[in-house]
Amino acid sequence: MDYSAIIGGAAAGDTGVEHGVILIELAEAILDTDDARLETARLAVAERMGASALVDSVAVAALFNGIDRIADATGAPLEQTKADATVELRSEIGINVFGDQKEALEAAEGKSAAE
Amino acid sequence: MPDIHYDDSQYKVRDDIVAAHQRAWDRISSAGCWLTGEERTKVMAETRHARTCPTCAKVKEALSPFTVTDAHDAGTDLPQNWVNMIHLIVADPGRLTHSWYKKTLDSGIPDTHFVEIVSIVAHTTAIDTFARGIGVPVRDLPAPQTGEPSNYRPAEARQHQAWAPNIAWDEFGPNEADYFVGPEANIRRALTLVPDEARGFFDVVAAQYLAGPQMRDFSREFRAITHLQIELLAARVSALNQCTY
Numbered sequence: 001m002d003y004s005a006i007i008g009g010a011a012a013g014d015t016g017v018e019h020g021v022i023l024i025e026l027a028e029a030i031l032d033t034d035d036a037r038l039e040t041a042r043l044a045v046a047e048r049m050g051a052s053a054l055v056d057s058v059a060v061a062a063l064f065n066g067i068d069r070i071a072d073a074t075g076a077p078l079e080q081t082k083a084d085a086t087v088e089l090r091s092e093i094g095i096n097v098f099g100d101q102k103e104a105l106e107a108a109e110g111k112s113a114a115e
Numbered sequence: 116m117p118d119i120h121y122d123d124s125q126y127k128v129r130d131d132i133v134a135a136h137q138r139a140w141d142r143i144s145s146a147g148c149w150l151t152g153e154e155r156t157k158v159m160a161e162t163r164h165a166r167t168c169p170t171c172a173k174v175k176e177a178l179s180p181f182t183v184t185d186a187h188d189a190g191t192d193l194p195q196n197w198v199n200m201i202h203l204i205v206a207d208p209g210r211l212t213h214s215w216y217k218k219t220l221d222s223g224i225p226d227t228h229f230v231e232i233v234s235i236v237a238h239t240t241a242i243d244t245f246a247r248g249i250g251v252p253v254r255d256l257p258a259p260q261t262g263e264p265s266n267y268r269p270a271e272a273r274q275h276q277a278w279a280p281n282i283a284w285d286e287f288g289p290n291e292a293d294y295f296v297g298p299e300a301n302i303r304r305a306l307t308l309v310p311d312e313a314r315g316f317f318d319v320v321a322a323q324y325l326a327g328p329q330m331r332d333f334s335r336e337f338r339a340i341t342h343l344q345i346e347l348l349a350a351r352v353s354a355l356n357q358c359t360y
Binding site for chain 2: 001005006007009015017018019020023024026027028030031038039042046049050051052053054055056057058059060061062063064065066067068069070071072073074075076077078079093095096098099101102105106108109110
């Protein structure tokens with residue numbers, strides 16, 4: 001599997017996962033506000049993978065749009081065993097930048113509170 | 116039980132998803148541990164309203180979400196500190212910080228109420244996003260049900276590494292023995308300061324994603340898409356939300 005599409009999105013090209021490109025596009029379109037883009041993405045998945053696959057794909061994408069907010073709002077940390085096991089993967093995907101960004105925001109807030 | 120269905124969808128929705136959403140609508144419209152049914156349905160309404168809030172749009176574009184000081188456009192009569200909390204979780208979850216969490220509690224929202232509100236925002240987001248995804252309007256909000264909050268706080272919940280207190284995987288009491296099964300996962304602990312919210316959300320997880328044992332059983336597929344396709348979708352959505360969990 002090519003992990004670059006996780007950060008790079010549909011523009012990053014083939015993921016190596018069957019139907020990965022249209023699934024990535026569906027995930028992006030669901031979170032976007034462009035209804036026409038979503039309709040196109042929905043039809044692509046339904047026509048090539050079937051209606052049941054579309055519903056299951058939407059269900060997963062929608063669920064993670066909710067569960068991400070639980071993790072982020074409660075500060076749920078990644079389990080140490082998972083963190084240790086995914087050092088290279090996380091680096092390859094490029095998601096460490098999100099943690100770095102959050103640390104910078106935290107530091108800026110601390111600085112502004114001290115002033 | 117509140118009626119929620121997808122009969123208007125051109126795509127057949129699995130019965131277990133419909134049933135899970137009906138249970139969620141029933142739970143959220145009922146009194147919780149700390150909020151009344153009326154307050155909980157207002158949190159749902161505010162979650163929806165935040166998606167069109169002009170201040171939230173500015174927050175998303177700002178270098179730091181905390182530099183935007185304009186008042187959020189409230190769609191309910193919930194207290195302003197609740198509105199601020201809900202809107203930021205909806206608009207910019209990936210840039211929430213521990214300082215934000217502490218300030219939110221300092222504004223007068225107890226940690227128990229905080230966790231219950233987070234759960235309702237997450238439920239509403241997951242179910243509304245599902246409707247958008249299959250091409251139907253968001254479902255009507257349920258009518259609030261009467262009843263008083265139970266004020267149940269599990270004695271085993273305490274501060275750990277996460278911002279919000281929760282129950283450690285090996286510290287649960289008899290009231291929560293039904294929930295703490297299977298391998299430890301911090302995300303399953305996240306809402307356990309209000310155990311019914313944890314139970315409720317993971318009821319939706321089992322329908323929209325996979326139940327615990329199914330997540331780890333790679334010998335067969337349980338959906339019309341594969342484990343790998345499921346994880347690809349999950350990873351892309353989480354990346355778009357800038358979630359590092």
